[in-house]
Amino acid sequence: MTANSAEDAPRQQNHWLRALVLLWRVSPPQMSGVLATTLVVALVPALNVSLTTHAVQSVADAVSRRDSAQALNQALLAAGAIAVVTAIAQLLTAARGYLETLLRYRMANSIQLRIMEKSVQLPLQDFEDAGTYDKLQRANRESMHRPYQIFTNLISTVSSAVSLSAVSVVLISWDVRIALLVMVAPLPSLAANIFFSRIIWKLEYDRSTDRRRVNYLQYLVTTDRNYKETRLFSLGHLFVGQFRDLVERFYLIDRKWEGRQAAATAALGMLSVATAAVAILFAVHVTVSSGTIGQFAGYVMAVTLVQTTIQTLVGSVAQLYEHNLFLGNLFSFLEKPARGPGTDGKRPFPKTLRKGIEFREVSFTYPGTDNVVLDRVNLFLPAGQCVALVGPNGAGKTTIVKLIARFYDCGGGSILIDDVPVEQYDVEDLRKNIGVIFQDFIQYEASALDNIGFGNLAARDDRAKVTEAARQAGALPFLEQLPKGLDTQLGRWFEEGRQLSGGQWQKVALSRAFLRDAPVMVLDEPTASIDAATEAEVFGRLKEIAGRATTLLIAHRFSTVRVADHIVVIDRGKVLEEGSHPELMARNGMYANLFQLQAAGYQYDVDDCASLQD
Numbered sequence: 001m002t003a004n005s006a007e008d009a010p011r012q013q014n015h016w017l018r019a020l021v022l023l024w025r026v027s028p029p030q031m032s033g034v035l036a037t038t039l040v041v042a043l044v045p046a047l048n049v050s051l052t053t054h055a056v057q058s059v060a061d062a063v064s065r066r067d068s069a070q071a072l073n074q075a076l077l078a079a080g081a082i083a084v085v086t087a088i089a090q091l092l093t094a095a096r097g098y099l100e101t102l103l104r105y106r107m108a109n110s111i112q113l114r115i116m117e118k119s120v121q122l123p124l125q126d127f128e129d130a131g132t133y134d135k136l137q138r139a140n141r142e143s144m145h146r147p148y149q150i151f152t153n154l155i156s157t158v159s160s161a162v163s164l165s166a167v168s169v170v171l172i173s174w175d176v177r178i179a180l181l182v183m184v185a186p187l188p189s190l191a192a193n194i195f196f197s198r199i200i201w202k203l204e205y206d207r208s209t210d211r212r213r214v215n216y217l218q219y220l221v222t223t224d225r226n227y228k229e230t231r232l233f234s235l236g237h238l239f240v241g242q243f244r245d246l247v248e249r250f251y252l253i254d255r256k257w258e259g260r261q262a263a264a265t266a267a268l269g270m271l272s273v274a275t276a277a278v279a280i281l282f283a284v285h286v287t288v289s290s291g292t293i294g295q296f297a298g299y300v301m302a303v304t305l306v307q308t309t310i311q312t313l314v315g316s317v318a319q320l321y322e323h324n325l326f327l328g329n330l331f332s333f334l335e336k337p338a339r340g341p342g343t344d345g346k347r348p349f350p351k352t353l354r355k356g357i358e359f360r361e362v363s364f365t366y367p368g369t370d371n372v373v374l375d376r377v378n379l380f381l382p383a384g385q386c387v388a389l390v391g392p393n394g395a396g397k398t399t400i401v402k403l404i405a406r407f408y409d410c411g412g413g414s415i416l417i418d419d420v421p422v423e424q425y426d427v428e429d430l431r432k433n434i435g436v437i438f439q440d441f442i443q444y445e446a447s448a449l450d451n452i453g454f455g456n457l458a459a460r461d462d463r464a465k466v467t468e469a470a471r472q473a474g475a476l477p478f479l480e481q482l483p484k485g486l487d488t489q490l491g492r493w494f495e496e497g498r499q500l501s502g503g504q505w506q507k508v509a510l511s512r513a514f515l516r517d518a519p520v521m522v523l524d525e526p527t528a529s530i531d532a533a534t535e536a537e538v539f540g541r542l543k544e545i546a547g548r549a550t551t552l553l554i555a556h557r558f559s560t561v562r563v564a565d566h567i568v569v570i571d572r573g574k575v576l577e578e579g580s581h582p583e584l585m586a587r588n589g590m591y592a593n594l595f596q597l598q599a600a601g602y603q604y605d606v607d608d609c610a611s612l613q614d
């Protein structure tokens, strides 16, 4: 399925209610306050039309009649009332602005939080799917402020409708035909606005993959992790060029549609002007025959008000339509099922394994691919022992780890832990009980204490335990040298950060795995960047460090592998041979071959150097 297929597109639904519920939950008092102030302020224009009509007519009477004192008093009273009403409206508008801003901030925070929470629930396979990233991109990019905007638009729609109804009553009481003319004229403009809202939404929807590409190019050029390689291979300008091409393409398409929208708005605006002109001419005609100046003033004001209010109303309705479309993107992401494996299992994970982990005829193919990565694999990791997995790149070693951690369910066969199918364990509990260091471990831009503490949140602030884990992994000597010891910020993204070498980062990650003190330890290429002396020291003590844990060790360096109690060789998803180091050497198969190849490499270097010295 492509990322933007019709199947993937959110259904056309009404999301207003859901958005309003979201908003209400954020802060009922703030939302009520905004609603109340808006409604009161919405009545002000109609009140002002009546008061102005009254004031102007009183002034006209005062000028033309004898009992001018009474008329003057009435005019002053009306003017005073207008001033009071306007002052109250100003105060209420300020209060509404304040409440609106607070509500908007809280809403944006709440949406971001929901997107984060949802992302945490999604299974790994969702993050290996372009469609998920497109959904996330759409949800993140446009939907953040939309629920709040829906609310303000709804308010503006309601308040415009209230103002319009009130002023229309006045206008209709004077002349029904003109009232109808003024009210119907903006309808074509509404249709055009809705048309363009849909186009804008569709443009953004279809370009979400390209938007992600733009973000990715930005990431490549603007982070230290990519600096060395992109600069050394002179890729910076290439990426900047690709970025420019993409944003320029967006701009050209946007310009085309914005131009069309502006032309339509201008043409339909002329229609409104013509309507207003006709209405005013009519008012002149009526006033000349009736001689009521006050009504003329009120009439002109009412026509102008009705027109501007209807324009606001049209704009609000069109925006409501647009927000609704964009909210579909947000809800489509939030509704994504967290269909990761293991939502059913309830069994707690054992604190220590009795028997071990067994793969029985396990087959696996990654979702969305047809390459069989594991083919009827039988594997046994005896409790309390260290088993090493070796094999060429792409053999399926890391995939075995992912299946044990239940990032995926195996397609065929079964994985048993202490004779219980892995699906029966509570997946959260299972993961809590696996200490792991991955090949592509994370370098957290955080303190050294946190970098290690993240391995076991319960022991995160326990300095003694963190220090011991760092000592076991050989990280303590250089961490102690840092300006604030374990409290030193690592990485260079934040203030006072200290950068570590690749091997030092790996030792920190290893400390993290050791802090977990889990019954199952998985070490996937744990020492690839670690110097030989530390590696020998760490692995010499692996038994002591891992305690009674059942350990799975994946490594390409045979010096590492030798320490294992049992070694399993896999190639292209099949187990080729297994046994202890001496057994496999005696067997003279793939293991012995690879071992000798590596040993010969070292020997060659030694001999080579010796001959050079001669």
Ligand SMILES: Nc1ncnc2c1ncn2[C@@H]1O[C@H](COP(=O)(O)OP(=O)(O)OP(=O)(O)O)[C@@H](O)[C@H]1O
Binding pocket: 128, 366, 369, 373, 391, 392, 393, 394, 395, 396, 397, 398, 399, 400, 439
């Ligand atoms: N997320 C994935 N989606 C699809 N295929 C994948 C995925 N991860 C790995 N593969 C494929 O599965 C096969 C086994 O990969 P795996 O990472 O298990 O190999 P490995 O033995 O750990 O290799 P290496 O020694 O290079 O780390 C490879 O052919 C790889 O292309």
